[in-house]
Amino acid sequence: xxxxxxxxxxxxxxxxxxxxxxxxxxxxxxxxxxxxxxxxxxxxxxxxxxxxxxxxxxxxxxxxxxxxxxxxxxxxxxxxxxxxxxxxxxxxxxxxxxxxxxxxxxxxxxxxxxxxxxxxxxxxxxxxxxx
Numbered sequence: 271x272x273x274x275x276x277x278x279x280x281x282x283x284x285x286x287x288x289x290x291x292x293x294x295x296x297x298x299x300x301x302x303x304x305x306x307x308x309x310x311x312x313x314x315x316x317x318x319x320x321x322x323x324x325x326x327x328x329x330x331x332x333x334x335x336x337x338x339x340x341x342x343x344x345x346x347x348x349x350x351x352x353x354x355x356x357x358x359x360x361x362x363x364x365x366x367x368x369x370x371x372x373x374x375x376x377x378x379x380x381x382x383x384x385x386x387x388x389x390x391x392x393x394x395x396x397x398x399x400x401x
Contacts, residue, residue, distance in 0.1 A: 296369040303361060322340060
């Protein structure tokens with residue numbers, strides 16, 4: 271994207287973006303989700319592995335027919351992983367998407383009166399989180 275004032279490519283002040291309230295809210299919400307649900311998913315997976323190792327008789331318990339508790343637990347673990355993934359996607363679409371759009375509009379000029387993220391005469395650098 272060209273800067274209308276200089277005629278050259280527009281540079282972006284990544285540090286200003288990182289200091290913005292919208293970006294901080296987005297990063298904090300994503301971090302909280304990832305740590306919370308990552309810990310829950312990892313805990314459930316670790317519990318499954320520990321039970322398989324220390325209580326094979328329990329995991330071999332037949333629930334019905336040839337279905338064992340260990341097999342049902344493995345299927346349950348896969349379902350929990352899918353549920354966490356779907357929850358992330360839903361949260362991304364409904365909560366984080368609007369924040370991302372607001373940040374993008376500020377950066378790309380969608381908000382015409384908000385030019386605090388543009389820097390004249392300097393090269394854009396990648397944000398610290400992406401380095």
